[in-house]
Amino acid sequence: MPAFPEIDKITYEGPNSKNPLAYRWYNEDEVIEGKSMKDHLRFSVVYWHTFRGNGSDPFGMGTMIRPWEDGTDSVENAQNRARVAFEFMEKLGAPYYAFHDRDVAPEGNSLSETNANFDAVVKVLKEEQERSGIKLLWGTANMFSNPRFMHGASTSCNADAFAFAAAQVKKCLEVTKELGGQNYVFWGGREGYQCLFNTDMQRELDHMGRFMNLAVDYANEIGFDGTFLIEPKPKEPTKHQYDSDAAACINFLRAYGLTERFKLNIETNHATLAGHTMMHELDYTGHQGLLGSIDANTGDLMLGWDTDQFPTNFYLTTEIMLMLLKYGGVAPGGVNFDAKVRRESFEPMDLFHAHVGGMDAFARGLRIAASMRADGELENFVKQRYASWDTGIGAEIESGTADFKALETYMLDKGEIEANQSGRQEMLEHLVNRYL
Ligand code: XLS
Ligand code: NI
Numbered sequence: 474m475p476a477f478p479e480i481d482k483i484t485y486e487g488p489n490s491k492n493p494l495a496y497r498w499y500n501e502d503e504v505i506e507g508k509s510m511k512d513h514l515r516f517s518v519v520y521w522h523t524f525r526g527n528g529s530d531p532f533g534m535g536t537m538i539r540p541w542e543d544g545t546d547s548v549e550n551a552q553n554r555a556r557v558a559f560e561f562m563e564k565l566g567a568p569y570y571a572f573h574d575r576d577v578a579p580e581g582n583s584l585s586e587t588n589a590n591f592d593a594v595v596k597v598l599k600e601e602q603e604r605s606g607i608k609l610l611w612g613t614a615n616m617f618s619n620p621r622f623m624h625g626a627s628t629s630c631n632a633d634a635f636a637f638a639a640a641q642v643k644k645c646l647e648v649t650k651e652l653g654g655q656n657y658v659f660w661g662g663r664e665g666y667q668c669l670f671n672t673d674m675q676r677e678l679d680h681m682g683r684f685m686n687l688a689v690d691y692a693n694e695i696g697f698d699g700t701f702l703i704e705p706k707p708k709e710p711t712k713h714q715y716d717s718d719a720a721a722c723i724n725f726l727r728a729y730g731l732t733e734r735f736k737l738n739i740e741t742n743h744a745t746l747a748g749h750t751m752m753h754e755l756d757y758t759g760h761q762g763l764l765g766s767i768d769a770n771t772g773d774l775m776l777g778w779d780t781d782q783f784p785t786n787f788y789l790t791t792e793i794m795l796m797l798l799k800y801g802g803v804a805p806g807g808v809n810f811d812a813k814v815r816r817e818s819f820e821p822m823d824l825f826h827a828h829v830g831g832m833d834a835f836a837r838g839l840r841i842a843a844s845m846r847a848d849g850e851l852e853n854f855v856k857q858r859y860a861s862w863d864t865g866i867g868a869e870i871e872s873g874t875a876d877f878k879a880l881e882t883y884m885l886d887k888g889e890i891e892a893n894q895s896g897r898q899e900m901l902e903h904l905v906n907r908y909l
């Protein structure tokens with residue numbers, strides 16, 4: 474019996490459609506900048522929020538109506554849920570999904586029982602992938618929910634927690650490979666500190682570096698050649714997370730020799746918690762050649778936590794798509810909806826409304842970004858703005874032929890700099906609005 478009997482496959486109806494369960498902008502086979510929208514966007518549904526989120530918050534219990542759940546933590550229930558997840562993704566037309574090990578299968582009384590539970594559900598995931606053609610964007614291990622990880626996983630003061638986490642990631646890498654996962658994510662759920670008085674920061678960071686190198690070694694050993702992704706977030710659950718923003722992650726990867734196999738998975742709500750815009754984080758990561766994937770959501774700027782809302786703002790999606798196009802696309806990463814419906818949106822149908830809205834907002838952002846790029850006005854303005862670096866003294870500085878003495882001679886001779894020109898910020902902001 475289908476879990477969503479009242480929903481047919483969501484289709485593209487075009488910009489004039491008033492059907493909330495239709496795409497107005499996402500036309501998956503339509504080609505933009507030489508690639509289908511489907512290949513540009515590589516949409517992915519997350520297992521944790523969408524199929525495990527129950528709507529509870531620190532003040533109240535779960536609210537979600539999920540008729541397919543039998544209320545137990547059994548493997549059978551988890552297997553049935555996996556089939557429901559694929560029905561949902563198929564009807565939505567999402568080509569990818571992502572999970573934590575503990576989202577898909579229940580923990581048992583021992584590590585071996587837990588691994589067996591995981592295998593039993595992975596069997597169903599594999600069947601469903603083969604049946605539907607939906608692929609795994611990435612797998613990851615949940616090393617933050619269980620109390621054993623209260624002090625962190627690889628950064629715990631307790632060496633056994635490191636060992637347990639290693640066993641968990643080993644298994645999750647095997648499963649990710651088995652399911653043809655294209656990436657593997659590390660988000661450092663409790664890899665940070667609450668208090669510096671009880672923390673040996675250097676030792677913790679060294680351990681985290683060691684952990685990730687061990688993961689790379691094991692991936693090489695079993696022939697998993699997907700991209701490793703580290704996902705920056707500045708705080709929550711800990712006061713300070715070591716993977717705090719893109720720059721901190723990149724410095725970490727360089728310090729521990731990990732840039733060959735790792736890239737970054739940038740999440741909008743994490744960027745804003747770090748005091749950056751998503752566009753900033755993408756531009757920073759992109760020019761470093763380390764842009765791997767994105768977690769698509771949005772925060773609420775009035776609230777200081779990771780609200781993980783579905784993105785619907787065209788301005789935001791346009792900025793994101795401008796960056797993804799600029800840096801050559803997001804593949805083999807994707808646009809992964811790490812977002813949850815509000816606890817007041819408790820009906821199964823709301824899961825469709827949320828994803829359709831998010832996918833359409835990104836599709837619109839892609840279209841807008843592509844037309845801005847086709848016109849080239851922004852690009853030309855920036856190029857012109859930096860023209861002093863293309864010839865003469867600018868070119869000599871960039872190529873490394875001008876030293877301090879040469880620059881002094883140049884300036885003594887010239888006396889004063891070329892007149893500065895306006896940055897035209899307001900004109901450009903107005904220009905961007907023309908496309909929206
Ligand atoms: C939490 C993170 C998490 C990662 C996967 O804030 O976004 O969901 O994406 O562990
Ligand atoms: Ni998040």
Ligand code: NI
Nearest residue numbers: 704740768811
């Ligand atoms: Ni995330």
